[in-house]
Amino acid sequence: MIEIADLSFAYPVGRFRLAIPHLAVAEGARVAVVGPSGTGKTTLLNLVSGISRPERGDVTVAGQDLASLSERQRRMFRARNIGFVFQNFALLDYLTARENILYPCRVGPGLRLDRDVRDRAEDLARACGIAERLGTRPGALSQGEQQRVAICRALVTQPRLILADEATGNLDPATKTQILDLLFARAQDCGATILAVTHDHALLPRFDRVIDFADLGARP
Numbered sequence: 001m002i003e004i005a006d007l008s009f010a011y012p013v014g015r016f017r018l019a020i021p022h023l024a025v026a027e028g029a030r031v032a033v034v035g036p037s038g039t040g041k042t043t044l045l046n047l048v049s050g051i052s053r054p055e056r057g058d059v060t061v062a063g064q065d066l067a068s069l070s071e072r073q074r075r076m077f078r079a080r081n082i083g084f085v086f087q088n089f090a091l092l093d094y095l096t097a098r099e100n101i102l103y104p105c106r107v108g109p110g111l112r113l114d115r116d117v118r119d120r121a122e123d124l125a126r127a128c129g130i131a132e133r134l135g136t137r138p139g140a141l142s143q144g145e146q147q148r149v150a151i152c153r154a155l156v157t158q159p160r161l162i163l164a165d166e167a168t169g170n171l172d173p174a175t176k177t178q179i180l181d182l183l184f185a186r187a188q189d190c191g192a193t194i195l196a197v198t199h200d201h202a203l204l205p206r207f208d209r210v211i212d213f214a215d216l217g218a219r220p
Helices: 041-049 071-081 097-107 115-128 143-155 173-189 201-206
Strands: 002-010 017-025 030-034 056-061 082-085 161-165 193-197 209-212
Touching (some): 002 041, 017 041, 030 201, 041 193, 071 082, 097 143, 115 173, 143 161
Parallel strands (some): 030 193, 030 209, 082 161, 161 193
Antiparallel strands (some): 002 017, 002 056
């Protein structure tokens, strides 16, 4: 599903630079990414999604070389193939929870906002325990509720790849288990691969594989 080779990346401002000699993630795998803060874990997710582009090297996702795509083509690729749970949730304040969950299907090229999608959104919300909050805007939701909305939004398109940046970071232990169970079950239903950044080492046994930036050879 993911293959990275000879990657080098730097932001326009600052001294941060990320180098990854090689990384491969099998289709359908559930992979956790760990490492100290500031080493580039979130940057890795941005590169895999095509939000950021490397200075050098190859990033291939689902057989597609992202560097060969224009910005518009990368947006289309993300909409059709990738569900993203952002660390800061990235919810739109002027939309309700329901509208935030459905937003990718409203704006994503080639995606349809039909009855099946609406029913899937309601089902996900029930499974995440936020069905009664669907008419509420993010500003009136707790952090944990906002996080669950973001997770539902990532799953509603039934993506081939789920990228999660601290997807359970603001949840209590019992809810973390519930949400991770949901994430894994829905990913299995649609054959999706999961690449998840986490600082919670108690969750690592739940994953098929753990990538430690120290072992990967990444150099920040």
